[in-house]
Amino acid sequence: MQTPDLRVAIFSGNYNYVRDGANQALNRLAGYLLRQGAAVRVYSPVTKTPAFPPTGDLVDIPAVPFPGRPEYRIGVAIPPRVRRDLRTFRPNIFHVASPEITGHRAVTLARKWDLPVVASVHTRFETYPRYYGLAFLEPLVLAALRRFYRRCDAIFAPSDSMAQLLRDQRMNYDVGIWTRGIDREIFNPGQRDMTWRRSLGIADDEPVIGFTGRLVMEKGLDVFSDTIDRLARRQVRHKVLIVGDGPARDWFEKRLPDACFAGFQGGADLGRAVASMDMLLNPSVTETFGNVTLEAMAAGLPVVAARATGSESLVEDGVTGRLIRPGAVDAFCAALAAYCRDEQARLEAGTAGEMVSRRYGWDEVNQALVDAYLRVIRQHNEGGRQRPSPVP
Template structure:
C-alpha cells in the first residue's frame, strides 16, 4: 500500500471551532495527507462561527456545550446519518484524536468493521482534576484512559517524554511518536518589534517574561502568578506579557494587575508577540508536547519550564533554558531572576534554542505518522492481532 491508497476517517472533539495546538496539528496533518494524494474525512462537532476554516471535508456530529467550559463541545454519539457517511467513504483506517464519547464510539465502530484504529494523544487529561480541587479523580481518569487506548492498534505521543509516560502507564503496547513542527517564517528573532512593545507601554530596556497559551487554570496560571510574586518581592525588574484568551483571563488579570494582556494573537501577529518577549515561562504539566515552547525557542527565547512531559523533550536544562520541578515556586523564581538579570545568559540560551528548533519540520514529522499508518494497516492485513488485545 502507498500513501495515495490511504482513506483516513479522523474523529476529534475539536477540529476547528476553538483554536488550540492540538487541532492546528490535526489540520496540518490533513493538509499533508491530502497533498500526498490520500483521502481524509473528518468527523467533529461544528459551530456556525468556527475559529478558522477546516482543512479537508468536515462532517458535523451532535454535541452539547461542555458544562463549565461552554466554548468546548461534548460530542454525544455517531448518529445513523454519520455512520452512513462513514460507510460511503470506505475508510481503511480510523484515527481518533480525543478520548471522549465520539472517540469511544469510533473505536467500537472501527473494531466492529475490522479496521485498524490509531489514537493520537494531545493532552494529559488525567491531570486536569488537580486544578479544580478534584485530585482524587486522577486514578479513575487514568484507568478510563487506559481502557480506551488499549482498544486501539497503536497510539502516538508528540514527544519521547510523553511516549515514555504512556508506556509506564501501560496505555498500549505500541506507542509511537508523532511530533510537532514549527513555522520558521513566523517564529523567528526577526519578528521582534520594539515599537509594538512600546505601544503597550513596555520600554526597550525592560525585560519581558512572557506567557503564551489559553488562559485556563490547567496551564499553571497559579504557579506562574506565585513565581512572579517572588520576583516582585525580591525587587527583580521585569514586565509580564500575557498572550492568549480563555475563561480564566479575569482571574489572571486580578492576580497580575501589572501585567500587559494583549489577547489572542495568530499568524505573524503571534510570531511578533512571542519574539518581542525576552523569555518564555511555561509552568504547565498538562501538555504532551508544548507547541508554545518550541515556538519560543524558534524565536530565540530562553524557556523556563516545568520538568514535565513535552517540555523536558524540548528544553535542555542550562543550555536552552531551565527545567524546574513542577510547582517549585522559589526555583522557578530563581530561574526567571537569572535570565532577567543576565542579558548574556538570555542571548546564549536563546541562540541555543533557535538551533535546537531547526530539527522540527512539519512535513518530516507528518511523514513519520503516515509511515506508521501504513505499518498498522499492513499488520492488520497480515492478521496480526493488536498487542493490547493479545491474551496475557
C-alpha cells in the same frame, strides 16, 4: 499500499471551533495528507463561529457543551447519517484524537468493521481534575484512558517523554511518536518588534517574561502568578506579557494587575509577540509536547518550564533554558531572576534553543505519521492485531 491509497477518517472532539495546538496539528496533518494524494474526512462537532476554517471535508457529529467549560463540546454519538457517510467514504484507517464518547464509539465501530484504528494523545487529561479540586478522580480518569487506548492498534505521543509515560502507564503495546513542527516563517528572531513593545508601555531595556496560550487554569496560571509575585518581592526589574485568551482571563488579569494582556494573537502577529519577549515561562504539567515552548525557542528565547512531559523533550536544562520541579515557585523565580539580570545568558540560551528548533519541520513530522499509518494497516491486514494486555 502507498500514501495515495490512504483513506483516513479522523475523529476529533474539537477540530476547529477552538484554536489550540492540538487542533492546528490535526488541520496541518489533514492538509499534508491531501497534498500527498490521500483522502481525508473529518468527523467533529461544529459551531457557527469557528476559530478558523477547517482543512478538508468536515462532517458534523452530535455534541453537548462540556460542563463548566461551554467553549468545548463533547461528541456523544455516531448517528446513522454519519455511519452512512463513513460507508460511502470507505476509510481504511480510523484516527481518533479525543478519548471522549464519540472516540469510544469510533473505536468500537472500527473493531466491528475490522478496520485498524490509531489514537493521538494531545494532553494529559488525567491531570485536569487537580486544577478543579477533584484530584481524587485522577485514578478513575487513568483507568478510563487505559481502557480506551488499549483498544487501539497503536497510539501516538508528541514527545519522547510523553511516549515513555504512556508506556509506564501501560496504555498500549505500540506507542509511536507524532511530534510537532514549527513554521519558521512566523517564528524566528527577526520578528522582534521594539515599536510594538513600546506601544504596550514596555521600555526597551525592560526584561519581558512572556506567557502564550489559552488562559485556562490547567496551564499552571496559579504557579505563574505566584512566581511573578516572588519576583516582584525580590525587586527584580521585569515586565510580564500575556498573549492569549480564555475563560480564566478575568482571574489572571486581577491576579496580575501590572501585566500587559495582548489578547489573542495569530499568524504573523503571534510570531511578532513571541519574538518581542525576552524569555518564556511555561509552568504547565498538562502538555504532551509544548507547542508554545517550541515557538519560543524558534524565536530565540530561553524557556523556563516545568520538568514535565513535553518540556523535558525540548528544553535542555542549563543550555536552552531551565527545567524546574513542578510547582517549585522559588526555583522558577530564581531561574527567571537570573535571566532578567543577565542579558548575555538570555542570548546564549535563546541562540541554542533556536538551533534546536530547526530540527522540527511540519512535512517531516507528518510524513512520519503517514508511514506509521501504512505500517499499522499492513500489520492489521496480516492479522497482527494487538493482543489483550495481560496487565490490569
